[in-house]
Amino acid sequence: MTELRVVDVTEEQLDSVWRVRIRSFGPGGDRDEWKKNARAFIADRRILGVVDGDELIAAARIWPFEQWWNGRSVPMGGVAGVVVAPEYRGRGVGSLMMRGVLQRCVEKGYPLTALYPATTVLYRHLGYEFGGGQYKFSLQAADLRTLGGSGTAVRRATVEDVDRLLELATASNAAKRTSGPLIWPRTEILSWLEDEDTFAYVAEDGFVVYRWSDGDLVVDELVAGSETTARALWATVGSGSSIATTVQAYCAPFDPIHLLAEHEAQGDARIVRWMLRLVDAPAALAARGYPAGAVLDLDLRIDDPELPANSGDWHLSIADGSAQLTQAEPSDGALRLGPRGLAGLYAGTPVAALRGAGLISGAGAADAALDAVFGGQTPYMLDYF
Structure with a gap:
């Protein structure tokens, strides 16, 4: 070479x-x-x-x-x-x-x-370290067809709805405090709406995007701001039950459909795991959301050989739903971690698991506070890229 x-x-x-x-x-x-x-x-x-x-x-x-x-x-x-x-x-x-x-x-x-x-x-x-998964569940199409919601207006989405779909997804993810879903470039969303093989329907406070695949219907994304809209959109997909017996749905493991559908999703749920890495630790921590009322003050020592700008002694302060990571003097009581431990912590991996894997050490008294600040809903993606 x-x-x-x-x-x-x-x-x-x-x-x-x-x-x-x-x-x-x-x-x-x-x-x-x-x-x-x-x-x-x-x-x-x-x-x-x-x-x-x-x-x-x-x-x-x-x-x-x-x-x-x-x-x-x-x-x-x-x-x-x-x-x-x-x-x-x-x-x-x-x-x-x-x-x-x-x-x-x-x-x-x-x-x-x-x-x-x-x-x-x-x-x-x-x-890099695991941050979450992409979940695909198999549901009975006939179940979805009977969910109701007939009083909710649902219409076919067009390319003129691209900004509306982005607004609805943004409002839903912010309100539900989700972790993991992506915002795709607007040009990509336009291309999906232009694709004749992709079906999109929109309601006042939600939308669904789905398609055919090997005789099944596949839901790529469904956003609903209310129970009635969720019922109407899932029933729209289920209206194809005379042809498709199964609906493959990409959704969160805690999506309301698991509570609405009469029958449990089939046991062959598919999970594909994705990995995360912090490129700019101060910016990443500052941009992330945190539970309201969560408070944390903790010294960190980060060792990141690939991105030295992340390395060093830091102080992490979290309050009022926001975080600030600032350079600090060395501390014997600091939480010590590398980029894998930092990624796992950011993604809400339980601190006990990170300690058990040797990805973090020190500051043992802070474990409960760290779990409270970084824990929450399971991170998930709807898309594979």
Whole structure:
């Protein structure tokens, strides 16, 4: 190998990226459509590669997301399409690629980054840890059809509703203090509404987006601000029960549908776990939401070898639903943690579990307060990227 370098992928290199993708993920997808989408990443310097001389041997993309954390949205770089040519695997190319991704997230001002791992080994070495899951439940379509809500007006959504859907999702996530769901770029939401194979319906305080897949109906997202709207939207999906016996639904494990449907979701619920990392610890902690009335004052010592700006002695102060992380003098009583422990704490992983895994240490008297401040609803995503 010559000297390996991280570079911004150019349009001339997209064919090389595609070839590495095919070798990594197998055949599938529309090459021209993929290249069309990739050009938007090139324009915004959100697709990186590794080259050996003139040969592109690895690549990764960064989505410009926002992610909800306890009812507040935080900018997040969603890492996807991480591929390495087979003949270069096991040589540190993936780590080099991801270090370039982390630095680009710093440059782009993303306090957080998240991904769905093909392997946890690489990403844990770089400071990622599990943050939550994507849940898919199997429901009986006939159950949904009988939920009622006939008095609630429901109409087909069009591209003119894109901002309304964003407003409804924002209001719902803020009110319910959710953690994990994404805000996609507006252009992507428009493309979904333009897709003839995607069905979207909107009510005054909610909407549903669903589609067909292998004879089943699949709900990608359902937002409802009231019980009556939830019933009406789920019944709209269930109206297809004469054809589809099963509805696959991406939703939270505590979604009201689990209380509304007469029969329990089938036992084959699918969970795909995603990983989280803090890129800018002070910004990430300041942007996150916290329970009203929660108060915490605690010294931290963070050791982050990949992103040294996070390392050092800090003081964390949380009050009135907001947090501030400021540099401080060293303290013998500080909570000690690395990026994996910090990510787990941010995502609400119980402190006892983090201690049991050796991801945090010190400040034992603060465990209950930390759980109260960072705990809450289980983080979940609706989307795979």
